[in-house]
Amino acid sequence: MAKRKQVGKRVEGWKAKSWYKVYSPEAFGKTYIGDTISADPExxxxxxxxxxxxxxxxxxxxxxxxxxxxxxxxxGDAAYTEFVGHEITRDYMRGLVKRKTSRVDSIVLATTKDGKKVRVTVTCFTINRAENSQIHAIRATTMKNLLDTAAQSTFDEFSKMVVSGDLAKETFKAIKTIFPVRRVEVIKSKVVTPVTIMA
Structure with missing residues (x-):
């Protein structure tokens, strides 16, 4: 059977695709953050x-x-986003570690007042080496502070506090009453998407 002849000009590859400008969420100023390309907006x-x-x-x-x-x-040609997480670079973290001190990591699953779940990793750097009982107290204080802050904040407010350093400052104030601390950093966060269970 003879091949059917194509009518009109066929558009292939990159020519068939469109560029979309990508913007950050409103909490981060709806700033232009880059471009992405696709043949299908969906x-x-x-x-x-x-x-x-x-x-x-x-x-x-x-x-x-x-x-x-x-x-x-x-x-149209604009793509809008939502915050799904952040992380601090390893080089920066390496510069914060000092000898004869303790690094205390706390991983907290916090829920904001509008129901979003965010897994947050907070690292506390002490001035002197801490004992086990003191490390437990630091973790307990960190967890309480994060859970309380998240419960009183919307997701947008909480995500902004996480990356701006405001949450770290509040946690620092809470911890320094129980043990001398040099610095507190929120080193990682990730929005936890609920898993849908099929019946």
Whole structure:
């Protein structure tokens, strides 16, 4: 059977795709953070882009904070995102570690007042080496502070506190009453998506 001849010009590859400008959430100023390309707008939703807080705020002292955003809405050639997590670079963390001190990590699953769950990793650097009982007290205080703060904040408010350093400052104030601390950092966060169980 003879092949059917194509009528008109066929558009292939990159020419068939469109570019979309990607913006951060309103909590982070709806800042332009990059571009993504797709032939189908529906396939843009769900994509995750990474940038730094320094790029968003134009404060290059914040380049060590890596931010992750997921596209949740596409309108025309614009793609809007939601915050899904952050992480501090290893190089920056390495510079915070000192000898004869303790590093106390706490992993807390916090729920905001609008029902979003965020897993937060907080690291406390002490001035002197802490004993086990003191480490337990630091972790308990950290957990209480995070859970209380999240419960009183919307997701947007809480995510902004996490990456801006405000949550670390509040945690520092709470911990220093029980043990001398040098620094507190929220080194990682991740939004926990609920798993749908099929009946």
């Amino acid at each position: 396939k843009v939703s769900g994509r995750v882009l990474q940038t730094t807080l320094g790029e968003i705020t134009q404060d290059y002292g914040k380049q060590h904070i890596k931010m992750r955003f997921k596209v949740n809405n596409v309108a």
